[in-house]
Amino acid sequence: MNAVLQYTVQGLAAGSFYALAALGLAVIFGVLGVVNFAHGAFYMLGAVAAAVLLDTLGLSLWGALIVVPLLMLVFGMLVERLLVQWLLPLDPLYNLLLTFGLTLLLVDLVKRRYGVSGLPYERPDVLSGRVQVGGVGLPVYQLFVIGVALLVCLGVWLLMTRTRVGMIVRAATERPELAGALGINVGRWVTPVFGFGVALAGLAGVLAAPFRAITAEMGSDFIIILFAVVVIGGLGSIVGAVVGGFLVGLVEAFGQAYAPTFAQVLIFVLMAVVVLARPAGLFGREEATA
């Protein structure tokens, strides 16, 4: 029982990174129809930025949680304006290829600048140590990550369902032609939404900085698991991204605990089952596929 609680928290913490980043991926896919391969690289940049800012300016984790997503927002909007937008009218596979190339570029640039060994990151004292819950010592930082992720997911959900901006973005996602016909300027939201999605990946990166090894390659496995998450949850579904993220985190944690050899494979088995049973994903709508 105690072990189960421990693995659950561990899984939810790992799932928090997936959920946050997958949320960004889903929002971008929803509005732009782009599968952003560079999402793993943006996650890595978030963590590297946090480490560099701590090292050079002494910016703490608290500051980084605000500053880095803002920087990533600007960076994401630049990437959209300079690169992604030119390919939007074409087959969406082109943007997958573009962002794939961008990934290679960013990873090797970081590798050349900061080397292949990990950058250090000290977590604030408040967040170290363990807290006793029902006789089990749970790491404070994992609980903190879960809390932040849940807050942000809730925030995005409220933004999407309760505000005018959210309604416009949802309309643009679900029925772009109809939204346009009703006089909504769908194109205006494309750049900010891309930036927002990238900022979410950056935020996941900052949260991961004290938790994972910060290397240029840290996004390389992450992006693949992220793809599995959105295939499981349903590409473009915001709820699906969050649920899928936490689900995959749990599978990973329990897999590592009880069947360490198969831990990573289990995620893909789960994906295969979903593809077989519900090709559109758990929360995806069945679109007319050719």
Next chain:
Amino acid sequence: MTSIATAGASVTEQHAAIAGGRPWQRWVLLAVGLTVALALPWFVYPPVAMDIAAWALFAVALDLLLGYCGLLSFGHAAFWGGSAYATGLIAIHFGVPFPVAILGGALFAMLLALPIGYLSVKRSGIYFAMVTLAFAQMLFFIANQASSLTGGENGLQGVPRSFFGIEAVETDSFFFYYAALPIILLGMWAAWRIVHSPFGRVLVAIRDNAPRARALGYDVERYKLIVFVLSAGLSGLAGGVFAVSHGFVALPELHWATSGEVVLMTVLGGIGTLWGGVIGAGLIVLLADYLASSGFDGIGIVTGGVFVTVVLLFRRGIWGTARHLWLTRRRRVGSS
């Protein structure tokens, strides 16, 4: 919306791609290609020449799926690397001549492709790319775990190059190139035959309008699965040659970066052209070799940059552009 498979090529250009131009053009191209293939190890270091040939077949195999069926697989490393491991293991444990081991590797790749393809062809477009990518990465994790069999991160060492006791081939990369080249050419010929067969025409029909092909009574998913398995088999031939040529198999052969690299070669050369992949493979392998020998350690910066540039500005690729220029010129001459 233009499909990625046609890359903005006009109907005439697509027709030219399928028909392969006029008969004399085809023979000239074939002669040039064969000459280059035979002369290559005289001009570049033989192991690099072998790399070019193996990657060229790999790119052609990918183009068979991407250019002629409209399916972008981002998981072809599974078949290249899977066959490399299988070839290596067969060669190590049974000591058979290397062509037999490579054939075994290619068969193994086709066996792998059956379940992966069965699941993947249920989706098309961007989903297909993501699902193939994820399954291929699963194989990477498995190979990493099963280190007693695959050597894990150390790779599979000591793959022998047994060839009927002919020492020149077994020890000298120059002669090995000529012993292995027939396997590569056989694979390319197979790809060419598939594209120009009635089966290939059905593939193009599915690529261009799947609902119509279905309405005409073709089992679309079955055709997609068959071409997926065939493409995997050819990738397997290429991966097997690569493994024997290097004498060991490294884990990155299964990584998604390898899948991406072969996509880059195909896109750079020109999607849906078959020949394009050969040119793309040659350029990228030579570029990587040059960068590695000049001590530059950020090859991803260059290949990533090439990728971004090609996708943004040069979507027809090299062969596609050449064909476009040739056809527009001919049309202008013909109409005057």
